[in-house]
Amino acid sequence: MPDSGSSRRRALKAMLTVAVLAVIAPFTNLVRFFYREDTGSAPRQRIANTSELKPGSSLFFSYPRTGDPKIDGDPFRQWILIMTRDGKLRAYSRVCVHLWCLPIYVPERGELICPCHGSIYKEEDGVAIAGPAAFQPYPTNALPMMSIEVDEKGDIYATGVVDGRVGLGREWKLRSPDTNLKRV
Amino acid sequence: MSAPRYKTFREAVDALIKWTVERLERTPFAAFKFTFPKQYISPYGYLGTLTTIVFLVLGLSGAILMFYYTPSVDLAYASVKEIEESVPFGFVMRQVHYHASNFMVLLAVFHLYYQYFSGRYKIKNEVLWVTGIILGILTVLEAYTGYNLILNQRAMLAINIGMGLTFAAPVLGPSVAPILMGGGYFDLIVRFYALHVFIIPLLMLLLLTVHIPRALIIDLPMIVGVIGAIFVVGGMFPAEIGIRFDPSKGLVEVPEWYLTSIYAFLRTGSERFWAGALLPLLFAIFFLIVPFVDKSKKLSWRDRPFFTAMGIASILMIVVTTVWGFYVDFSQRNVFDQLYIEPIIYYSSFGLMTWACFFVTYRYLIKPRGKPTPAKPVVLSPASGAVAVAVTLAMVIAFGYLALMTYAQDLPNVSMFNMGMALILFGLMLHFYRHTSLTAAKPR
The missing domain is CATH 1.20.810.10 (Cytochrome Bc1 Complex; Chain C)
Structure with missing residues (x-):
């Protein structure tokens, strides 16, 4: 009976296919091996007290902090907390979205200036207004923002990246930097 | 069974080599x-x-x-x-x-x-x-x-x-x-x-x-x-x-010099993936598909003027973009202006270069020429060949000695140069050696 023979072969082949798929399936998790996944992705971390800052000043902090100087010193964990000249608090990634140098805050001009190719970011919202970073299209021309909380004692806490990816820029949404600051 | 006996050391070595080569025939080396x-x-x-x-x-x-x-x-x-x-x-x-x-x-x-x-x-x-x-x-x-x-x-x-x-x-x-x-x-x-x-x-x-x-x-x-x-x-x-x-x-x-060409593309200020990856990728794609496009039976570059012109144009583009990538205009004050490359000039130069290569290829290069005269090989007599081997040997020894001495004097770069000279002269000596053993073996 040639008919039943061929259907038996087809059934065997189907079983083999299913078996191969079942064996391969668990290995798809291998992909995750290549990514370093941060477990507690947004820890609440104390940065400073408002009394340590005056209008037109800044300080650097690393986030998320691990205690290992090699990891904490990584540029991709470098953030800058700014008290703007009119007293607003802002926290941006320090990694320039052009070529990943670390801009510094220049209070006289109210701007963050990158030492490498001279990209200039506004203190107000971290958007590039000059230099090569300003040439990049919108979501990639702005420094990622950190959401911060200030409690009644004046302690400032970093509570996670709200907008964008370090070194890349922001996501496709317009957001006022003021909404990232909570007073608790 | 008694172990084979060899009359001379040379015979034993030859037998060993023969034994090894025969066994290597079972390995991929035989291919x-x-x-x-x-x-x-x-x-x-x-x-x-x-x-x-x-x-x-x-x-x-x-x-x-x-x-x-x-x-x-x-x-x-x-x-x-x-x-x-x-x-x-x-x-x-x-x-x-x-x-x-x-x-x-x-x-x-x-x-x-x-x-x-x-x-x-x-x-x-x-x-x-x-x-x-x-x-x-x-x-x-x-x-x-x-x-x-x-x-x-x-x-x-x-x-x-x-x-x-x-x-x-x-x-x-x-x-x-x-x-x-x-x-x-x-x-x-x-x-x-x-x-x-x-x-x-x-x-x-x-x-x-x-x-x-x-x-x-x-x-x-x-x-x-x-x-x-x-x-x-x-x-x-x-x-x-x-x-x-x-x-x-x-x-x-x-x-590094093999990447300055891509660097030049990036410095035009165009969107970076487009300028820095897609355009250079066109080069690679051209070379990848060339055997499937050029279907003619002709092999010589003279008979394939289009691909000859494309090849020369690609060499010219590699050279020009590589040199351009190194160029920094220090008369400008800030870094960004020093590095900026005007995209209109940059990209239009490609059109010009390609046109020039096609013009030169079709106008001058593919013209049929007379039969090339084969170059006469330089043949040394066995005696002068032996002298050449001896002279290069002396120079190898001299440079090897110099390399040792300069290393001892804490001049590693000079020592390295001397090592290289010794190696090059050793290569030359090997060449004279094979040349002389060939001419000496030939009957007059």
């Missing part, structure tokens, strides 16, 4: 046909073998460098500095590794163009050709991951541009880039190290097994000469370690 030329032949035909030899030199010197190099963000630069300055012979090993990488890229490019202009991608060589193009790209990636391991300013410029380009790739970019990057630079350096010392070389070796033709020419004098040339260039132009990278300081640096 290869090795030719050790008995006289000078043009190296254009075996540039691929020379590239492979330089690849082996890189493997050896790189493996030795691994003994001291530390793939760690805070220690990498210092460990390279240690190799360069305080490890005995470390200077020579690092310079050999660096300059061999340049030689390998250069030889691969020469190999590509010789095979291209002589139409070798036809005659059932398509698989060899395509694997060759992929090997070429892997060679540049290998060199790229290598010089990034120093973590100096030049390395960081390259890492930042490379990662930025990967990130900017549509669809795949944001998920591929973190695979290279990990959690930050402290992961990146280890991953680049793994790529450089294991993953990419392994891929290259695997591709090499497909790329390698069965008939191989092993020209010992030329191989020794090329290795000597690496030493000479390394001694004359030692590569510097550069300034340790500090992201909070300014960065004025150009990449």
Whole structure:
């Protein structure tokens, strides 16, 4: 009976296919091996007290902090907390979205200036207004923002990246930097 | 059964060699046909073998460098500095590794163009050709991951541009880039190290097994000469370690020469993935598809004017973009203006270059010429051949002695130069040796 023979072969082949798929399936998790996944992705971390800052000043902090100087010193964990000249608090990634140098805050001009190719970011919202970073299209021309909380004692806490990816820029949404600051 | 007895030592050695060769016939080695030329032949035909030899030199010197190099963000630069300055012979090993990488890229490019202009991608060589193009790209990636391991300013410029380009790739970019990057630079350096010392070389070796033709020419004098040339260039132009990278300081640096062409594209200020990856990729795609487009039976470049013109245009573009990538306009005040390349001038120059190449090729190059007169080979008499061997031998000894002396005097670069000269002269001596043994054996 040639008919039943061929259907038996087809059934065997189907079983083999299913078996191969079942064996391969668990290995798809291998992909995750290549990514370093941060477990507690947004820890609440104390940065400073408002009394340590005056209008037109800044300080650097690393986030998320691990205690290992090699990891904490990584540029991709470098953030800058700014008290703007009119007293607003802002926290941006320090990694320039052009070529990943670390801009510094220049209070006289109210701007963050990158030492490498001279990209200039506004203190107000971290958007590039000059230099090569300003040439990049919108979501990639702005420094990622950190959401911060200030409690009644004046302690400032970093509570996670709200907008964008370090070194890349922001996501496709317009957001006022003021909404990232909570007073608790 | 009694053990075979040999009358002389020579007989025993011959028997051993015969025994080994017979047994090697059971191995894949039997598939290869090795030719050790008995006289000078043009190296254009075996540039691929020379590239492979330089690849082996890189493997050896790189493996030795691994003994001291530390793939760690805070220690990498210092460990390279240690190799360069305080490890005995470390200077020579690092310079050999660096300059061999340049030689390998250069030889691969020469190999590509010789095979291209002589139409070798036809005659059932398509698989060899395509694997060759992929090997070429892997060679540049290998060199790229290598010089990034120093973590100096030049390395960081390259890492930042490379990662930025990967990130900017549509669809795949944001998920591929973190695979290279990990959690930050402290992961990146280890991953680049793994790529450089294991993953990419392994891929290259695997591709090499497909790329390698069965008939191989092993020209010992030329191989020794090329290795000597690496030493000479390394001694004359030692590569510097550069300034340790500090992201909070300014960065004025150009990449290695095989990447400045891509750097020039990026400096036009166009969208970076489009300028820095897609346009240069057109070059690779052109070479990948050329055997499937050029279907004519003709092999010589004279009979294929279109592809000859395209080949010359691609060489011209590589040269022009490479030089342009190095050019920095220091009359400008800020860094961005110093590096900016006007895109209209830049891109229109490609049209001009292509037009010029087609014009020159069709107007002047493909004109039929008279039969080329074969060059008369230089033949030395056995006596003068013996003198040549003796003279080169004396020079090899002299340079070897000088190399030892200059190393003892703490002049590693001069010593390296002398080592290279000794090697080149040794290659020359090998050539005179085979030439003389050939002429001496010939009946008058």
